[in-house]
Amino acid sequence: MGAIVKHKAFEPGAIAVIVVFALFVAPSIFGAFWITNLTQMAVFSVVAASAGMLYGRVGLVSLGQVAPYGIGCWVTMRLAYATSLPFPVLLLIGGIVAAVIGMLIGLPALRVSGLYLALVTLMLAAALETVLGVLKFPNGGSGFSGVVTSLSDLAPMRRPGFAETDPAYFRFTVIVALLLFLLAYVFLAGKPGRAWASIRQSEPSAIAAGIAITQYKLIAFALAAFMAGVAGGLFAGSVQQSIGIDQFSRQAALFLIAVVLMGGVHTLWGALLAGFFSKVMLDLLTSYMVGGQFWNNFSLSLFGFGLMMNLIQSTKAMEKKGLLG
Amino acid sequence: MGILLYPGLVLNCALITLAYGWFLAPKLDRRDPLAKSLGMVAVALFLMGIMKDRWDTSKPRNLHFPSRTFTVADTVVSTTQILALAFALVVVVGVNLFLQRTSIGTAMRAIANNRETSALLGVPVRRIEAMAWFGAGILCGCVFLLLPSFVKSLDQGTLTWFVIPALGGAIVGRFRSLWITFFASIVIGVIESFLTPFSGALQFLSDFRRVTPVVISVLAILWISRRRTVVLAGREMS
Amino acid sequence: MKVEVNDIRVQFGGVMPLDGVTVTFPGGTCGLIGPNGAGKTTFFNVLSGYVTPVNGSVRCDGVELLTMPDYKRARWGVRRTFQTEQAIEGLSVFDNVLTVYEHTAKGSRAEKKKAVDEALEFCGLLGVRDQLVRTLPAKERRFIEMARAVVGSPKVVLLDEPAAGLPDEETNELSVIIRSIPERSDATVILVDHDMALVQACCEWSAVLDFGRLLASGPTGDVLRDPKVLSAYLGEDEL
């Protein structure tokens, strides 16, 4: 139990400072544009944390974490229009549906590892992209997919009653994200976390310890998908309407793994950094730096470059530790 | 331009892969296949960024290979289609022969099998690998002379999608057998085109046809891994 | 507890690392020796379930081991250490041992802590109880693997060259631990090692493998004097 608690990543003091800043300082000093940006950063850091957890803690590389993210987004939106259930309940349902589908996706993926796992998850994400592309995101219409047939039905997605405004929704998002990180922490610090550490290092030795490998990998997939699914619901509430498939495309999948690796897969900071890279940094560059639109257009190139640098760095680090041949 | 356009395009493609193979790939050469493929993801992102900046999406782009059509038994066939099929066959046979018969091909197989040992035995690993990258670039370049004839417009979305069916074929062939990859790809393509004309109640078959390679490769993986294997100290146990 | 091995045959393509091995380990601490490549590790892998033999059975205590799923064998009581040590680097010493215990036994929090601490004490690891394994030297890691193998109530403990790479002094410490496993938890220990002094010190009974076949078995002293065993170790010419 000790190891993870002692890890710098979970220094309670630093976390408290960030939370206090996010909840009480940020909403009053930033305008609407940056608040929306920060909201999405919080959302995306949850998705990054879920992918990073799979890679860094369980040793499973999933390129398909955008899939549960998209599923959670779709389900939450559909239910928000169709029912009057409270928003937090919608998030929960979105997360659970994503977790169930994530596990179903995980089943074939679990029988392979390494490169094959990465490729299969990427392909499954592409399949989901096709499905969501056909269904389209709900926007207030009726029927299964909830897509309007006449523009007069078009309605924005609702937010929780206590968090209608942007700053309030930002606070709500931070709290939910915090709860999700806490959930992940509880798993990591307990029996599943120890089982994952064993599996990641050596499957034979995990088997020799009596660990049911498939079951624990499924738990990891389910937890990661749940986190991403809830994040999807939060994202829906932040954008509110006309959500495009771009956020959940295979390009987004590659982008996600790039920022997750650049941020770092072992710590909470890594996830926040990934969120920062993908949602805030670009807008900072376009707004305040010379070059303006240039940064936006070349963002993918930038992240490609960053990923390459990261891979080279980690290779050097591994060589230094004597982990490579 | 003009006559030099096609070879120029192919060479351009090959130079990019060669540059990657010569300068960047060696930096990851001791990592696992996954890290290596993430290196390619990095390159893909890099190129996609450039594409996004350079390619104005409002102006559709295309590159049509000169082609003629004729009718065989009520079906319209274009010379490009026949050329594509013939090209695939030539590549499979040619690459197989190259790998089996030539000394460079043998060296490539040796490296694929065990890089360290090959290096110890005096195989010029770096040069051979760069050649493999160059060759792969040439093949890709040729493919992308033919492929645009079959799509409406060239843009990022369309182009990056081709990774998916291509991976589908490669996964079924387990990155080992070119023949299986060839037949799997043909099967994927044929199923997709059979699904295209559905409409009405079965419209969804047409809508979801692009999922075909995913379904096929997942089925293939389930079949391939029906017996679980444990890897112990780098050795697969069965 | 007896471990009855009957006609185990393993095939990897054209290689037959185990070619019809039949032997009964009588209980206590038993040695399993043989030259490099004799099939000792493969035999352990069969017992752990990583390798499926084409033929044969292993019965302990009236239970057929080979039909059990691999991870359930650990729950039933098969434990092992690995030729290349496999302590989990990212966990503390305590958590390493706890991981095995919590998957192989049930119990309250206090019971878990007690059982793990007992195993740590048994292997002399209480001093590094809360340290990360990553920070520890090879010696400790070998002992952690030992603690993982004995925590709770194992029935069969397989030790694959536990002393490889350890200096004499630490090998002696290890041999004391190995010898006291059977009385501690009533388990049958099978010890593979190339260090004959260690095998002689720990095991009253030994079996010898060579090229995947059983060469001899019986009291360790007799087995080591057996001319067939000598020639297997020294090469044909010496006979």
Ligand SMILES: Nc1ncnc2c1ncn2[C@@H]1O[C@H](COP(=O)(O)OP(=O)(O)OP(=O)(O)O)[C@@H](O)[C@H]1O
């Ligand atoms: N997965 C495998 N595939 C092919 N051959 C194998 C495999 N595992 C083991 N072998 C072969 O089986 C034989 C027995 O190997 P094993 O590791 O069991 O020997 P060992 O007695 O443990 O030797 P050592 O004392 O060196 O550890 C060897 O010839 C080895 O090369």
Ligand SMILES: [Mg+2]
């Ligand atoms: Mg061995």
